Amino acid sequence: MLRSCAARLRPLLVAHGRPGGARLTSTFSFEEVTQKDHALPKPSWSKDLRLLFDQFMKKCEDGSWERLPSCSRHSVQRFQNFTKAFFSGSIPVKEEQISQAKFFPRSFEDGLGFEYAMFWSKDEKRIVCLFQGGLYLQGIPGFLHGGALVTLIDTTLGTHAMLAGGAVMTANLSINFKRPMPLCSVGVINTQLDKIEGRKLFVSCNIQSVDEKTVYTEGTGKKLLLSSCLASSLSLSPSFFFSFVLVYNPHMPINF
Numbered sequence: 001m002l003r004s005c006a007a008r009l010r011p012l013l014v015a016h017g018r019p020g021g022a023r024l025t026s027t028f029s030f031e032e033v034t035q036k037d038h039a040l041p042k043p044s045w046s047k048d049l050r051l052l053f054d055q056f057m058k059k060c061e062d063g064s065w066e067r068l069p070s071c072s073r074h075s076v077q078r079f080q081n082f083t084k085a086f087f088s089g090s091i092p093v094k095e096e097q098i099s100q101a102k103f104f105p106r107s108f109e110d111g112l113g114f115e116y117a118m119f120w121s122k123d124e125k126r127i128v129c130l131f132q133g134g135l136y137l138q139g140i141p142g143f144l145h146g147g148a149l150v151t152l153i154d155t156t157l158g159t160h161a162m163l164a165g166g167a168v169m170t171a172n173l174s175i176n177f178k179r180p181m182p183l184c185s186v187g188v189i190n191t192q193l194d195k196i197e198g199r200k201l202f203v204s205c206n207i208q209s210v211d212e213k214t215v216y217t218e219g220t221g222k223k224l225l226l227s228s229c230l231a232s233s234l235s236l237s238p239s240f241f242f243s244f245v246l247v248y249n250p251h252m253p254i255n256f
């Protein structure tokens, strides 16, 4: 099984110039040097978001936490590698469409949509996503649309599942909206991996206010690994395994 998994991953690694999966030190820059990292402070960020971001950057200094860079597009090459690996190259999307496609949560102009940055703790095995929901994400007047919250929950849980196991798709997502979240306010998503059963990863999270006094939303998701070999891929070398995750996920740790 692992051999067939490795065979499927080989083209992805070769495409990244890393046959054999050499240690990755700056994965974000080696492939798409022109890609902008969106998980960095911008003028559109509120003071609260900026403060929280700085606090987590401080936690990154001793290596216990890592900021996950985030890009908005996949290159056509990445797309082709991904479809070849998991869908036998048969996704019915044209190349010119792919070059224009954007990762949904990163498709708004600065300040109008999702502003967010994720931090990953390898030891605690959790992600914290700091975010601010912009003006174009309104649902009922003055508050964030539930679908916007679900988008960010799915993205964060998906990223956690990928870091824990490999390429996943969401099979099931259950959401409890506890309190409406004001537009343009800052929220904190905390994720956890509850269990892994074969190809199934059970992940959950909540969204809290910055002062932790209000829980806005809770989410529980079941993520399905796209290849049955990937649960066991944890026994592969981390760099080999990570090279694979990199192909799929726009949120990429620098040192995995």
Ligand SMILES: CCCCCCCC(=O)SCCNC(=O)CCNC(=O)[C@H](O)C(C)(C)COP(=O)(O)OP(=O)(O)OC[C@H]1O[C@@H](n2cnc3c(N)ncnc32)[C@H](O)[C@@H]1OP(=O)(O)O
Pocket (backbone or CB within 6 Å): 154, 155, 156, 158, 159, 168, 169, 170, 171, 172, 198, 200, 222, 224, 249, 250, 251
């Ligand atoms: C940037 C990174 C984050 C991005 C996050 C964004 C994530 C997404 O938006 S993904 C898009 C939304 N999701 C989709 O489109 C998925 C569509 N569904 C599918 O492709 C398939 O149904 C898929 C892949 C989930 C599962 O299909 P398949 O591999 O054939 O699973 P299958 O063999 O039927 O079932 C495997 C197991 O999963 C369970 N399962 C399958 N589907 C579901 C489901 N919908 N709910 C609960 N359990 C399920 C089955 O019961 C089975 O369990 P068991 O092994 O205990 O019998």
